[in-house]
Amino acid sequence: MRPEVSRAFRRGAAAGLPFILVLGPFALLFGVVATEAGLPVLETFVMSVLVLAGAGQFTAVQLLAEQTPVLILLAAALTVNLRMAMYSASIAPYLRGASHWQRALAAYCLVDQNYALGLLEYEKRPEQGIAERLGFYFGVVVPIMPVWHGFTLVGALVGERIPDAFALDFALPITFLAMVAPALRTIPHVVAALVSVGAALLLAFLPYQIGLLGAALLAMCAGAATEQALRRRRGKGVAWS
Amino acid sequence: MELNGGKVWLVIVLLALGTYLIRWSFLGLFGRKTFPEWVLRHLRYTPVAVLPGLVAPLVLWPEATGGEPDPARLAAALVTLALGCTTRNVLASILGGMATLYLALWILP
Numbered sequence: 001m002r003p004e005v006s007r008a009f010r011r012g013a014a015a016g017l018p019f020i021l022v023l024g025p026f027a028l029l030f031g032v033v034a035t036e037a038g039l040p041v042l043e044t045f046v047m048s049v050l051v052l053a054g055a056g057q058f059t060a061v062q063l064l065a066e067q068t069p070v071l072i073l074l075a076a077a078l079t080v081n082l083r084m085a086m087y088s089a090s091i092a093p094y095l096r097g098a099s100h101w102q103r104a105l106a107a108y109c110l111v112d113q114n115y116a117l118g119l120l121e122y123e124k125r126p127e128q129g130i131a132e133r134l135g136f137y138f139g140v141v142v143p144i145m146p147v148w149h150g151f152t153l154v155g156a157l158v159g160e161r162i163p164d165a166f167a168l169d170f171a172l173p174i175t176f177l178a179m180v181a182p183a184l185r186t187i188p189h190v191v192a193a194l195v196s197v198g199a200a201l202l203l204a205f206l207p208y209q210i211g212l213l214g215a216a217l218l219a220m221c222a223g224a225a226t227e228q229a230l231r232r233r234r235g236k237g238v239a240w241s
Numbered sequence: 242m243e244l245n246g247g248k249v250w251l252v253i254v255l256l257a258l259g260t261y262l263i264r265w266s267f268l269g270l271f272g273r274k275t276f277p278e279w280v281l282r283h284l285r286y287t288p289v290a291v292l293p294g295l296v297a298p299l300v301l302w303p304e305a306t307g308g309e310p311d312p313a314r315l316a317a318a319l320v321t322l323a324l325g326c327t328t329r330n331v332l333a334s335i336l337g338g339m340a341t342l343y344l345a346l347w348i349l350p
Contacts, residue, residue, distance in 0.1 A: 025332055038244040043253060050257035055288060059295060060256055064244050070252055076295070078259045082287045088267040089275050095268060107265035169305045170314050170342055171335075174321045176296040178334035181325020183289050192286040193293040200294030201301070215294035216287075223286030224279070 001135075008132040012139020015117045020147050026054060027148045029175060031155020033058070036168045037065040041156040048152035052111065052145070055179055056081040062172055068209045076209065079216055087115040094122045095137070097130040106137060114140040187230060192223030313345035 001009070027048065034044040039061060051057050056077045063073040087110055095106060114137050121136050122128065128136075162168060184190050196219035203211025267275070276284070300318040302308040321338030328334065 022332060029335065039249065040244075043244075043249050047253045047256070050253060051260050053260050055292065056256065056260060059291065060252060062295065062299075064249065064252060070248065070255070073252060074255055074259060076291055077256055078263065079287055080291045081260045081263055082284055084260070085263045085266050086276070086281065086284045088264055092267040100269070103268045104265065107268045108261060110264040110268070167305065167342060167346060170303065170317060171339065173296050173299040173303075173314075174317060174335055174338040174342070176292050177300075177318055177321040178325050178331045178338065180289060180292045180296070181322050181334060182329040182331065184326060189286065189289050192289045196290050196292075196294035197297040200297050204298050212291070212294050216290040219290035219294065220283050220286045223290065224282040227282055227285070 002131065005131045005135040008128070008135035009139035009142075011121070012114070012117070012136035013143050015121075016113055016140035016142075016144050019113050019144050023144055024147050024151045027151035028155035028158075029171065030054065030057060030061075031152040031157070032159035032162065032168065033155075033172050033175065034061045034152075035156045035159035036162065036171070037061050039064065039156075041153070041160065044156040045149070045153045049149050052109070052148065053081050053084070058172060058175055058179075062176075063209060066209065072209050072213060075213055076216065079213075084110060084115075087112075091115055091118055091137075094118070094133055095130065098134055102134060106134070109138070109141040109145060111141065113144060114138075186227075188223045188226040191226045192219045195219040195222040313342055313349055316345045317342035 030048065031044055034047070034057075035041060039047075047057055047060070051060075059080050060073060060077040063076060068076075088107070091110065095103060098106065117140050118133075118137050122133060125132075159168075180193060184193055196215050199215035199218045200212055203214050205211070206214075300314065301310055303311055303314050305311075306314070317338045320341040321334050324337045325331070325334040
């Protein structure tokens, strides 16, 4: 490895390392919650290794426990993961020039951390070549990915031994709430969340969680429409002032 | 309840494949293209569109109490949400929520 590439890799690793403190406990929780929902240890571990997307995994486990049909379960969990198409679109221009297999590998480990830290780094150092950019990108995930895998396994092994008295049935709803709350940072996000809750409760009588999908679709449109309405109003305000 | 067998593996494999394709989409396939603005606008709201709808019935009608609203679980949900909105710290919110749940289950009859 050329010295500037290994420097970029180390810079990425240093930027990613603090996230171990978040991802470790989060993976541990996933392991515990998944086994608590009835998923065996091996299945829980393999899901973390292959899917590598917390919110989508929690969604899948909850819907598996509710005996949701496979297609609806996949639609819901993949919708949660759809935000990564946005990551893929914004990071792709910076990784142009990487080989096919490098991009294939980069796709597997595209997560919140290397997306956010990568964009910052590439904007700060536009002179970097593709090798350095890849060095930084993989530098961020190499230390944190094994933590996600490993702590899922630890959580699954521990979760199997926790008695029901600990009310872990509610760990999953609490996790979802904790993941959603920080995302409620703008009015359109709040509107989307409220529409999602309202529609999901109103449509809860529909079988197979069809109501959830309908609610998600409505909520997405509500968020986008609110954003556009706000922007239009703000645009007018500027024109008048 | 035990979840195993073919359905679980099918879900794991398809979810992994689908998630990989989502990540690979622009890195591998579309290359230079990007999303039109209206698609981006909808994508921004995907997590907040699904997760609240998923969690609302679990909070209001928990299975552990046979679908009856439960003060302890409602209190825990409210504390989690309040902590998440104020601290924006996922782990702190989870810990605060679970602590509230245990406290409420212990105090309330």
